[in-house]
Amino acid sequence: xxxxxxxxxxxxxxxxxxxxxxxxxxxxxxxxxxxxxxxxxxxxxxxxxxxxxxxxxxxxxxxxxxxxxxxxxxxxxxxxxxxxxxxxxxxxxxxxxxxxxxxxxxxxxxxxxxx
Amino acid sequence: xxxxxxxxxxxxxxxxxxxxxxxxxxxxxxxxxxxxxxxxxxxxxxxxxxxxxxxxxxxxxxxxxxxxxxxxxxxxxxxxxxxxxxxxxxxxxxxxxxxxxxxxxxxxxx
Numbered sequence: 450x451x452x453x454x455x456x457x458x459x460x461x462x463x464x465x466x467x468x469x470x471x472x473x474x475x476x477x478x479x480x481x482x483x484x485x486x487x488x489x490x491x492x493x494x495x496x497x498x499x500x501x502x503x504x505x506x507x508x509x510x511x512x513x514x515x516x517x518x519x520x521x522x523x524x525x526x527x528x529x530x531x532x533x534x535x536x537x538x539x540x541x542x543x544x545x546x547x548x549x550x551x552x553x554x555x556x557x558x559x560x561x562x563x564x
Numbered sequence: 565x566x567x568x569x570x571x572x573x574x575x576x577x578x579x580x581x582x583x584x585x586x587x588x589x590x591x592x593x594x595x596x597x598x599x600x601x602x603x604x605x606x607x608x609x610x611x612x613x614x615x616x617x618x619x620x621x622x623x624x625x626x627x628x629x630x631x632x633x634x635x636x637x638x639x640x641x642x643x644x645x646x647x648x649x650x651x652x653x654x655x656x657x658x659x660x661x662x663x664x665x666x667x668x669x670x671x672x673x674x
Contacts, residue, residue, distance in 0.1 A: 453607075482661065482662075484662075490666075491653065491664045491665060491666045491667055492608060492653065492655075492662075492664040493664070494661040494662060494663065497660040497661055504660045505659075505660035505661055507661075540607050540608070542662075547659060547660070550596070552598060552610050552613055553598075553610075553662060554610060555600075555607035555608045555609070555610075556607050557606055557607045558605075558606070558607045
């Protein structure tokens with residue numbers, strides 16, 4: 450069964466450093482997303498991406514965040530200068546069509562710890 | 565505004581019993597709802613979905629009920645098993661994103 454994959458599974462970084470989280474969405478999906486989940490809290494939307502551009506972003510997704518689809522298979526989330534409060538699980542998701550018509554499927558997540 | 569909430573943060577049931585997890589949503593224009601299961605250290609896993617033109621949808625051992633009048637959603641799990649232990653989230657789908665509720669932690673007692 451096709452699935453979303455994410456690397457790395459864990460990332461530890463120093464405050465102020467740049468991190469890149471990587472995702473490989475399901476191959477025939479066209480819509481891509483990043484969400485985050487602070488420990489013990491609900492999953493929060495960060496950004497949606499379609500046709501090589503951002504469709505929607507949340508207040509969390511400020512100028513320190515960027516997304517890219519560098520090739521036909523990868524989808525990345527970059528945090529330019531990490532802050533302590535960026536520590537969270539980051540989930541990538543993909544869907545075949547718009548989220549109000551098709552289910553989003555989630556990857557296993559990357560646990561980011563900023564020290 | 566968008567918000568999706570759950571009635572109880574934790575639910576404990578005996579193995580073999582049925583479980584009911586509830587969710588309230590605030591956006592009456594919401595059209596599509598999904599239940600996800602999240603096991604410890606893993607990503608949300610799709611369980612079942614329902615559209616606003618339906619009141620009930622059944623899957624394998626799971627049923628989702630939608631009451632649009634009171635903006636309430638529930639997930640029923642029949643004959644719960646130890647593997648059902650997880651946090652369950654309802655999510656409301658907007659045009660470009662999902663809005664998740666706080667989650668209910670389901671614990672199965674032997």
